Amino acid sequence: MINIGENKMNKKNIGIYIHIPFCKKKCEYCDFKSYVGKENLIDRYIKWVNHELKEVGEGNKIDYENNIDDLIIVKTIYIGGGTPSILPPKYISDILRTVKENYTIDNENLEVTIEVNPGTVDEEKLMEYKKCGVNRLSIGLQATQNRVLNVLGRIHTYNDFLVTYNSARKIGFDNINVDLMLGIPGQSLEDVQESVEKIIKLSPEHISTYSLIIEKGTPFYKKLEKNEINLPGEEIERKMYWLVKRKLEDAGYVHYEISNFAKRGYESKHNLACWNQEEYVGVGAAAHSYTNNVRYSNICEIEEYINNYENDMETNNFEFHEKQTKDSKMKEFMMLGLRKINGIKIQDFKNKFGENPIYLYRKELDKLVNENLLEIDGDVIKLTEKGLDLANLVWEEFV
Numbered sequence: 191m192i193n194i195g196e197n198k199m200n201k202k203n204i205g206i207y208i209h210i211p212f213c214k215k216k217c218e219y220c221d222f223k224s225y226v227g228k229e230n231l232i233d234r235y236i237k238w239v240n241h242e243l244k245e246v247g248e249g250n251k252i253d254y255e256n257n258i259d260d261l262i263i264v265k266t267i268y269i270g271g272g273t274p275s276i277l278p279p280k281y282i283s284d285i286l287r288t289v290k291e292n293y294t295i296d297n298e299n300l301e302v303t304i305e306v307n308p309g310t311v312d313e314e315k316l317m318e319y320k321k322c323g324v325n326r327l328s329i330g331l332q333a334t335q336n337r338v339l340n341v342l343g344r345i346h347t348y349n350d351f352l353v354t355y356n357s358a359r360k361i362g363f364d365n366i367n368v369d370l371m372l373g374i375p376g377q378s379l380e381d382v383q384e385s386v387e388k389i390i391k392l393s394p395e396h397i398s399t400y401s402l403i404i405e406k407g408t409p410f411y412k413k414l415e416k417n418e419i420n421l422p423g424e425e426i427e428r429k430m431y432w433l434v435k436r437k438l439e440d441a442g443y444v445h446y447e448i449s450n451f452a453k454r455g456y457e458s459k460h461n462l463a464c465w466n467q468e469e470y471v472g473v474g475a476a477a478h479s480y481t482n483n484v485r486y487s488n489i490c491e492i493e494e495y496i497n498n499y500e501n502d503m504e505t506n507n508f509e510f511h512e513k514q515t516k517d518s519k520m521k522e523f524m525m526l527g528l529r530k531i532n533g534i535k536i537q538d539f540k541n542k543f544g545e546n547p548i549y550l551y552r553k554e555l556d557k558l559v560n561e562n563l564l565e566i567d568g569d570v571i572k573l574t575e576k577g578l579d580l581a582n583l584v585w586e587e588f589v
């Protein structure tokens with residue numbers, strides 16, 4: 191049992207994130223915690239994930255000593271990875287059963303997302319997901335050109351994606367996200383245009399467009415060092431971003447976060463809660479949590495995660511990161527909130543912290559407004575178009 195803080199609220203909404211760290215093959219760009227060839231650990235891993243879920247549900251993993259009466263209400267569940275869809279579907283239904291048996295759920299509004307990779311699901315699996323309560327799919331496509339998918343090291347073709355997408359529609363999934371990536375080596379502006387146009391024709395409810403980040407330690411990082419890959423360049427990458435934004439907005443999608451677009455009413459509840467600085471609990475190896483003003487994470491290595499549980503050393507599985515002060519919490523609220531295209535409402539900030547951000551951050555805001563990175567419009571502080579391209583300069587002021 192670890193005591194990570196105090197809270198005097200009586201009722202709180204949370205999101206639950208469950209990490210599934212298995213993949214068929216590692217993509218060239220990916221530094222998310224996931225393993226290839228460790229499928230033999232799946233059964234033991236899921237057993238302890240269910241155990242951890244129960245512990246959290248019973249208030250045993252985290253000691254809510256000072257808020258024992260808190261009623262925790264689960265608003266969203268997000269099963270991410272890795273590739274959750276490579277698991278036999280019975281594990282997904284086990285996980286969701288554990289949540290339902292151990293938590294108070296907001297059944298009317300509950301959003302349950304699973305990340306799905308093309309080439310790892312069939313109709314039967316998708317049907318199982320639907321039966322056990324999954325109501326949102328997030329499909330990682332990245333691009334519609336097989337040439338580009340190949341560069342990324344993806345295991346699937348565009349046609350595999352279409353099979354997955356059409357099966358999901360046939361089975362009745364009516365809330366689907368598609369992930370796209372921009373700035374991929376060898377990707378042209380025309381490729382991006384083709385990808386976005388093809389996806390618009392399919393009409394998913396939600397589209398995420400991530401600009402490629404070359405993460406240290408990934409094959410792309412090493413290849414870039416050796417000049418074995420060429421990135422499109424910042425100017426082209428920005429053109430890609432604005433092309434996607436224009437095309438999606440013309441097609442009726444709402445741009446609601448730097449990298450996210452949705453049909454109205456289909457914004458990701460789970461992610462919006464994170465950007466609104468609401469609480470979430472991460473379960474499984476490498477999962478992050480934010481509760482009672484404390485940020486902490488679970489140990490990264492899957493074997494250690496399992497062994498610690500099996501040898502009664504489970505406290506070793508949790509790594510404390512920080513207990514927020516009011517000052518750090520307010521700054522973080524600015525950073526997270528400004529990711530949203532509608533920005534931050536000054537009144538929301540006042541209600542949450544009892545302070546006026548305009549006075550509190552007068553120096554920072556003056557500078558960012560003068561540089562045309564932020565605009566203040568009545569009750570709203572938000573990124574300008576220039577700020578969308580240079581958001582890092584805005585975050586720097588609130589670190």
Ligand SMILES: C[S@@+](CC[C@H](N)C(=O)[O-])C[C@H]1O[C@@H](n2cnc3c(N)ncnc32)[C@H](O)[C@@H]1O
Pocket residue numbers: 219220221222270271272273274305306307329330331332369370371400401402403404405
């Ligand atoms: C957590 S990943 C896992 C989802 C799933 N396994 C897949 O690959 O489709 C979610 C999304 O993050 C994006 N992503 C992962 N690594 C990235 C990177 N280095 N740069 C930009 N986007 C990245 C990809 O679009 C991916 O679909």
Ligand code: SF4
Pocket residue numbers: 212213214215216217220221222224271272273307330
């Ligand atoms: S499938 Fe997804 S999680 Fe797995 S390596 Fe590729 S991007 Fe990363």
